[in-house]
Structure formats: C-alpha cells, structure tokens
Amino acid sequence: LPYPGFAAFPYKEYSEVFFGPEYKVLRGGSFAVDAVACRGTFRNWDYPVRRQIFAGFRTARSAAPGAV
Secondary structure, rough: OOOOOOOOOOOHHHHHOOOOOOOEEEEOOOOOOOOOHHHOOOOOOOOOOOOOOOOOOOOOOOOOOOOO
C-alpha cells in the first residue's frame, strides 16, 4: 500500500509505468537536478544496480557524546 497521502506524479505515462517490485525508491536528488527534487520529501525510482548523476548519496554518523 502507498504511504498515506501519496499521489503519483501527475504525468501517468511517466510515473505509473515504473511502479513494481523491480524498482527501488530514491529519496531527494543531487546537485544535477532542479531544487524541487532536492527536498527530502521528493521521491523518484530506479533500478538498484544503476548509477546516475540524478541521485545523491549522503553519509552520516552519530556525534560522540559531548562533541556537539
């Protein structure tokens, strides 16, 4: 089931054909996309083995206690 409040991108010929188990969700974007796609709430799709410039990668770790 979709996330509560989910709505497909308005261009059905673009978005709905990519709904299926072989695709994975991408969250946000990269430096190469429009600002609207860089929001953490933006979702897109792709195959898990594919590389592209339109998807960023963010790393994070917990700060040491007392370091902040």
